[in-house]
Amino acid sequence: MKKAPLPVQNVHRSDKNVAGKEALVKLLRWHFGHADFRGKQLEAIQAVASGRDCFCLMPTGGGKSICYQIPALAKPGIVLVVSPLIGPFFVSILLKENQVMALKEKGIAAEYLSSTQATHVRNKIHEDLDSGKPSVRLLYVTPELIATKGFMLKLRKIHSRGLLNLIAIDEAHCISSWGHDFRPSYRQLSTLRDSLADVPVLALTATAAPKVQKDVIDSLSLRNPLVLKSSFNRPNIFYEVRYKDLLDNAYNDLGNLLKSCGNICAIIYCLERTTCDDLSVHLTSIGISSTAYHAGLNSKLRSTVLDDWLSSKKQVIVATVAFGPGFIVILLFASYYVWELLGRAGIDKKDVRMVCHLNIPKSMESFYQESGRAGRDQLPSRSVLYYGVDDRKKMEFILRNSENKKSPSSKKPTSDFEQIVKYCEGSGCRRKKILESFGEEFPTQQCKKTCDACKHPNQVAHCLEELMTTGSRRHNSSRIFITSSNKMTNEGQYSEFWNRNEDGSNSDEEISDSDDVSEAAKSLAGPKLSKKLGLDEKLVLLEQAEEKYYERNKQVKKSEKNAISEVLRESSKQRLLDELARVLQQLASENEIDSQKACEFLENECYRRYSKAGKSFYYSQIASTVRWLGTASREELMTRLSSVVSTGREEEPIEEDLSLVTEQTENIKEEADGKINTAESQVGDQTQEVVSRSPIKLPHIPSFSEFVNRKKMKQNTSAGKSSEDFDDEKKPAKIMKLQ
Numbered sequence: 216m217k218k219a220p221l222p223v224q225n226v227h228r229s230d231k232n233v234a235g236k237e238a239l240v241k242l243l244r245w246h247f248g249h250a251d252f253r254g255k256q257l258e259a260i261q262a263v264a265s266g267r268d269c270f271c272l273m274p275t276g277g278g279k280s281i282c283y284q285i286p287a288l289a290k291p292g293i294v295l296v297v298s299p300l301i302g303p304f305f306v307s308i309l310l311k312e313n314q315v316m317a318l319k320e321k322g323i324a325a326e327y328l329s330s331t332q333a334t335h336v337r338n339k340i341h342e343d344l345d346s347g348k349p350s351v352r353l354l355y356v357t358p359e360l361i362a363t364k365g366f367m368l369k370l371r372k373i374h375s376r377g378l379l380n381l382i383a384i385d386e387a388h389c390i391s392s393w394g395h396d397f398r399p400s401y402r403q404l405s406t407l408r409d410s411l412a413d414v415p416v417l418a419l420t421a422t423a424a425p426k427v428q429k430d431v432i433d434s435l436s437l438r439n440p441l442v443l444k445s446s447f448n449r450p451n452i453f454y455e456v457r458y459k460d461l462l463d464n465a466y467n468d469l470g471n472l473l474k475s476c477g478n479i480c481a482i483i484y485c486l487e488r489t490t491c492d493d494l495s496v497h498l499t500s501i502g503i504s505s506t507a508y509h510a511g512l513n514s515k516l517r518s519t520v521l522d523d524w525l526s527s528k529k530q531v532i533v534a535t536v537a538f539g540p541g542f543i544v545i546l547l548f549a550s551y552y553v554w555e556l557l558g559r560a561g562i563d564k565k566d567v568r569m570v571c572h573l574n575i576p577k578s579m580e581s582f583y584q585e586s587g588r589a590g591r592d593q594l595p596s597r598s599v600l601y602y603g604v605d606d607r608k609k610m611e612f613i614l615r616n617s618e619n620k621k622s623p624s625s626k627k628p629t630s631d632f633e634q635i636v637k638y639c640e641g642s643g644c645r646r647k648k649i650l651e652s653f654g655e656e657f658p659t660q661q662c663k664k665t666c667d668a669c670k671h672p673n674q675v676a677h678c679l680e681e682l683m684t685t686g687s688r689r690h691n692s693s694r695i696f697i698t699s700s701n702k703m704t705n706e707g708q709y710s711e712f713w714n715r716n717e718d719g720s721n722s723d724e725e726i727s728d729s730d731d732v733s734e735a736a737k738s739l740a741g742p743k744l745s746k747k748l749g750l751d752e753k754l755v756l757l758e759q760a761e762e763k764y765y766e767r768n769k770q771v772k773k774s775e776k777n778a779i780s781e782v783l784r785e786s787s788k789q790r791l792l793d794e795l796a797r798v799l800q801q802l803a804s805e806n807e808i809d810s811q812k813a814c815e816f817l818e819n820e821c822y823r824r825y826s827k828a829g830k831s832f833y834y835s836q837i838a839s840t841v842r843w844l845g846t847a848s849r850e851e852l853m854t855r856l857s858s859v860v861s862t863g864r865e866e867e868p869i870e871e872d873l874s875l876v877t878e879q880t881e882n883i884k885e886e887a888d889g890k891i892n893t894a895e896s897q898v899g900d901q902t903q904e905v906v907s908r909s910p911i912k913l914p915h916i917p918s919f920s921e922f923v924n925r926k927k928m929k930q931n932t933s934a935g936k937s938s939e940d941f942d943d944e945k946k947p948a949k950i951m952k953l954q
């Protein structure tokens with residue numbers, strides 16, 4: 216049942232005064248049921264309540280959210296919470312939704328704004344914000360939304376009415392390129408101070424590196440901030456490393472470990488989604504209720520899986536881990552969707568008793584964040600990392616690629632990785648290694664045997680010795696530990712991480728991220744794919760690789776091979792939705808288009824055109840549509856999407872009825888103008904004037920074959936014709952820029 220909010224006047228003495236401890240504790244008890252504030256929570260709350268900026272460094276699970284949730288209850292007005300869009304769009308929205316729901320259950324008027332919400336829900340929130348007396352107290356938004364002109368004007372208006380009490384930047388380390396999780400959209404938050412100079416800013420992070428702290432404070436232009444730092448020690452977590460190379464079977468070991476702990480709630484992180492599936496099947500087969508969670512599942516299934524785990528219907532969730540944007544570039548094209556589930560995604564499941572890493576994480580920070588999901592209720596919990604030399608090499612390879620992608624001189628990923636390698640391969644106290652990597656001194660005796668190295672030093676020393684010997688034998692080398700793997704990229708043994716960009720073409724999306732084609736890509740990968748090969752040769756190789764794959768899978772019938780599965784269609788819709796949401800946010804046009812319907816329309820169009828031709832062509836068309844979304848002007852989007860969606864003519868191909876579309880656009884434009892006038896023009900958004908009344912030529916989305924032909928034409932310099940010439944000949948009215 217919902218709780219009634221405590222009357223505000225009971226809590227705050229006056230708008231200017233620092234809120235009294237007693238009143239704040241009362242709020243904490245009433246709404247959250249906690250007896251008292253933890254660590255530096257009260258100091259942070261009192262600082263921002265008095266109008267001071269604050270930088271708050273607390274470990275994962277330390278209770279950062281309370282630092283902005285209580286201020287939202289202590290004074291009339293709004294607390295704006297900026298938190299990142301983490302991982303695939305749907306999941307992050309789901310998590311925000313969960314958080315907001317949980318707050319509402321506590322009687323707190325919280326909302327989130329996102330372009331994936333139904334238009335009427337979004338409109339209602341906007342109406343509330345524009346009302347002059349908003350009922351919402353905690354408003355969660357993304358940095359992308361803050362960057363839009365329309366929303367910033369809206370904030371200014373709220374502020375001018377004296378209703379913007381605080382801006383909380385959660386996961387503030389994302390603003391720093393030194394952080395492990397840098398997000399370019401966070402950079403845009405630096406304009407907040409200029410636009411809303413006197414609103415206190417609270418920056419919250421669990422990333423402890425001093426240069427990140429400085430970067431955050433500078434980037435957000437925090438003024439004389441109160442800097443609050445808590446220890447990063449998580450005394451209730453027991454840290455342990457198990458050595459895969461010394462185990463008969465890591466799956467069995469993990470299964471036995473989970474069984475020996477009883478019916479506990481656990482998270483297992485894996486590097487690859489096939490491992491997630493295999494491991495989940497294995498655990499289920501031995502009677503452990505488990506479920507896999509990764510991007511290979513459609514969004515509906517993902518949501519069910521997550522719900523099952525959150526509600527403890529399933530005991531163990533086996534999920535893929537997160538990588539930064541650099542990794543996405545590498546992995547996406549090899550079909551290894553990158554996925555951040557429970558690492559920093561704000562999931563607050565308190566009773567996770569164990570977090571296992573089946574593969575080595577990419578850095579100490581990632582490890583700390585992910586293992587920190589255990590024991591958020593402060594009860595004894597466990598972190599178990601399964602370390603294998605092969606895993607380490609694989610990760611080194613990925614990291615090296617990522618470095619090369621960013622800048623050849625960037626050595627951050629590998630140097631961060633060395634810390635976690637030392638954590639696994641060193642013999643000293645694990646807890647000390649974690650804390651020292653964050654610059655925190657920690658005397659070993661304070662560990663009090665809460666890591667394997669302190670509890671069983673001889674056993675760990677013995678394992679390390681054995682690992683050294685086994686490793687030397689296996690790898691025929693005298694050095695196993697902390698080796699450099701400069702040669703990895705030449706060995707070709709990790710072909711699943713083949714970097715498509717190597718081929719120098721811009722046709723990345725033409726490689727389907729459906730499993731089958733990625734398998735083909737695997738076969739094609741590695742040394743076979745020389746940079747010197749031209750496009751034709753590469754296409755031939757791709758075809759051969761595809762054939763090889765299907766030969767290997769005799770059970771796959773020819774017809775099935777080309778079929779477009781529901782899973783692929785779902786993931787394509789999601790992909791379109793992600794891109795459209797991003798673009799609409801950038802254009803501050805979320806209210807004008809029902810993204811869900813628009814993406815269904817676009818996907819349906821691709822499907823209708825290419826379902827017979829097969830999935831490569833279908834996928835290629837999806838990829839082109841995504842590209843088009845990314846480059847289309849607002850005018851083009853409006854013309855193409857608003858008209859179709861709002862008139863319910865989803866099934867009609869646009870080119871077939873251009874005049875109708877134009878006519879519809881006129882109507883929609885009028886309708887949209889009306890909406891804009893009420894919702895957006897109140898904040899004076901000049902950018903809304905773009906919709907044109909003149910007939911608009913619809914952009915053509917090139918098919919895969921057109922794309923290849925264009926490539927060929929580009930190569931064919933001797934013919935003396937440009938690719939545009941070629942297209943002009945073929946399809947005079949349908950030219951689209953391919954970058």
Ligand SMILES: Nc1ncnc2c1ncn2[C@@H]1O[C@H](COP(=O)(O)OP(=O)(O)OP(=O)(O)O)[C@@H](O)[C@H]1O
Nearest residue numbers: 249251252253275276277278279280281421563591
């Ligand atoms: N004063 C308190 N007393 C008891 N429990 C608390 C208190 N403050 C917060 N908690 C609980 O601690 C848990 C973690 O809180 P929260 O999600 O805010 O952590 P966080 O610092 O944001 O972590 P993360 O970095 O993982 O996002 C929650 O279950 C919350 O209810």
Ligand SMILES: [Mg+2]
Nearest residue numbers: 279280385561
């Ligand atoms: Mg948090």
